[in-house]
Amino acid sequence: MKPTAPPVLALKSFPPSAGPRPYYVAGLAEHLARFPHVREPHAHDFYLLIYVTEGAGLHTIDQVTYELRPGSLFFLAPGQVHHWQLPPEVQGYVVFFSAEFYLFRYPGPRLYEYPFFDGIRPPVLYLPPAETGLLGLLQRLHAETRAEQPQQVEVVRAYLLLLLELAARHVAAPATGAAALAQQQIRQFGVLLNQHYRQQRTVQQYAEHLHLTAGHLNAVCRRVLNKTASALIHERVVVEAQRLLAHSALSVAQVADELGFDDPSYFGRYFRKYAGRTPEAYRQQHR
Incomplete structure (x- = not known):
């Protein structure tokens, strides 16, 4: 018999190797190797970003299947059910964070105003190869979290703000x-x-x-x-x-x-x- 509902995974389900933190950042291949169960349908109680740099596959979010390819940047809000079909050679980055982690420094409605979290627009951006700004930020964020650093929580939060704000610019030109x-x-x-x-x-x-x-x-x-x-x-x-x-x-x-x-x-x-x-x-x- 099926479970009552797909599992809802908490942030603490993904402890980073360096110890508990109020966020989680990992290489995509590393993440899949440590937590193979994430290939099955599940939801989260936190927000997440997934950026693909190598490999191709399929990513199903709330019963809608999207192409997963280099330059794909996916955004999921709490409660969305997803699973994926990924090849062994897939590479990229995953970033998890709770609403509280973001709102501690950046209060107000902005988190809920990002267009990719509104449940109306598609939850993916397909970025052109020439776009390297977001990839560079993710690479630096990943490097930052490999070991403890002074004021690391604030640095990670600042990187997160930059990622979300710059990603939002790719949804559409600012309207007036x-x-x-x-x-x-x-x-x-x-x-x-x-x-x-x-x-x-x-x-x-x-x-x-x-x-x-x-x-x-x-x-x-x-x-x-x-x-x-x-x-x-x-x-x-x-x-x-x-x-x-x-x-x-x-x-x-x-x-x-x-x-x-x-x-x-x-x-x-x-x-x-x-x-x-x-x-x-x-x-x-x-x-």
Whole structure:
């Protein structure tokens, strides 16, 4: 029988060889050799970055499979389920950190505003070969953490800030005016959606949170992401349903209850409408 849910790994599950730290940095090949179980589906209670320098494979995040190749930079937020298929020659870097580690020095909403953590945009950047700034930072961060150094925690935190800020520049050119406002509204919508998708599934509810009309929120989403707000809400609900169906032993009725559906039959119709098959058929395909 399947476990109730995929394991959720804590930061302390990955002790660095130099001793406990409030972060984890390692070469990708070294990481996979020390912790081979990470090839199986699992989630984390922390944030992580994965940068690939050599090798090619597949990386599945929340049931969506992405190409993994040199120059790939993946971003995962707490709770996302992922697994990968990697060749023996894969090389790169992994960086793990908790929200508390970042927020201790950089408080405020910035961590939740990064576009690659909003649950709406793809969680990967495919960087061109000419882009060496982020790779250089990762190499120096990796070297910094090989042994204890004075003020190392602050140095690592500063490197992390630089990595996230410079990576965010690759998502899109900084917007100004109305475009900047639209992107801010999209980020806020993404945060709200991750908080409330189990209880709130109408555009009007999210629009009220944002002090917008439902029509305006739909228009902003369509302009920035080429999807309606309604489509994004349904996608978020279906992704969570797929996680539970694929990685847990919960019955369909229990999955429905977990996602806030009072009627399992309605959940079945909802899932079939937006996923293209019944919950039972989806589970059978992903056993």
